Amino acid sequence: MFGVPDTGNGWFSQKLSYQEWFNFSIARRQYLNTLEVVTPAIAWLLIAGLYYPWTSFVFGCMFLVARTLYSIGYMKTPKARIPGQILSMTSICCLLIFAIISIFKMVDDMSSAATFHTAVCQLSADGSGATNFGSIKFEQVEGEYVQISGEIEGLVDGLHGFHVHTSSDFSNGCASTGGHYNPFGLNHGAPDAAERHVGDLGNVQVSGGKATVAKVDSQVQLYGETSVVGRACLLHAGQDDLGQGGDAGSLSTGNAGSRVACGKITLI
Numbered sequence: 001m002f003g004v005p006d007t008g009n010g011w012f013s014q015k016l017s018y019q020e021w022f023n024f025s026i027a028r029r030q031y032l033n034t035l036e037v038v039t040p041a042i043a044w045l046l047i048a049g050l051y052y053p054w055t056s057f058v059f060g061c062m063f064l065v066a067r068t069l070y071s072i073g074y075m076k077t078p079k080a081r082i083p084g085q086i087l088s089m090t091s092i093c094c095l096l097i098f099a100i101i102s103i104f105k106m107v108d109d110m111s112s113a114a115t116f117h118t119a120v121c122q123l124s125a126d127g128s129g130a131t132n133f134g135s136i137k138f139e140q141v142e143g144e145y146v147q148i149s150g151e152i153e154g155l156v157d158g159l160h161g162f163h164v165h166t167s168s169d170f171s172n173g174c175a176s177t178g179g180h181y182n183p184f185g186l187n188h189g190a191p192d193a194a195e196r197h198v199g200d201l202g203n204v205q206v207s208g209g210k211a212t213v214a215k216v217d218s219q220v221q222l223y224g225e226t227s228v229v230g231r232a233c234l235l236h237a238g239q240d241d242l243g244q245g246g247d248a249g250s251l252s253t254g255n256a257g258s259r260v261a262c263g264k265i266t267l268i
Contacts, residue, residue, distance in 0.1 A: 161256025
């Protein structure tokens, strides 16, 4: 005969038989075992469901069936525990795998959101903003290439050299912005050339007095030691020969001619 502790009134006066105590112990052990398994399974189900809702639903249903079989086996048919255990472990392991993948996705999403940079350059005849030739937008996720876009108007039709220059000093208009931004001391070249200035962005095609800029560049950066933020972007009167002109001017400026529009690259 065994005494069973009460929650607030000492011991039950009623004595339980051995079989009743055994059944109580089995039920208690099953309850604790269920808590140990179900609690992390629910947590993993919720996490995995953020990115894989239907997959999580299927494995969640599988887990529910498995626990039902396991419970029946515990109280009535011990042999039923084996498929219940196998199905339970399979579903919970799959939930864990998808939960881990979901956590990595969350970390990646948070990292991307935290390292996104956007800058804009308002183009004018002397950098003062008194005239408006349009604007250029720079967008970059850290570790990826810069997306360069914009609309330009007011220039004559044809190709115009497009560069990032070292300084945003507009005390003498666009003429005082220095040369092409070239932190590595290389020769001028095309945007896709092995040797080029960081600031070499090729040409912009103007047609009907307007141009749409849509470029992706591998060397322009909006962060770090070689960031172009705070520098100037310029449009030239003539076509950039991309370093293929065969003279010293070609290897330094691309022989793109005078500077017709400029502006400071500013983070927004």
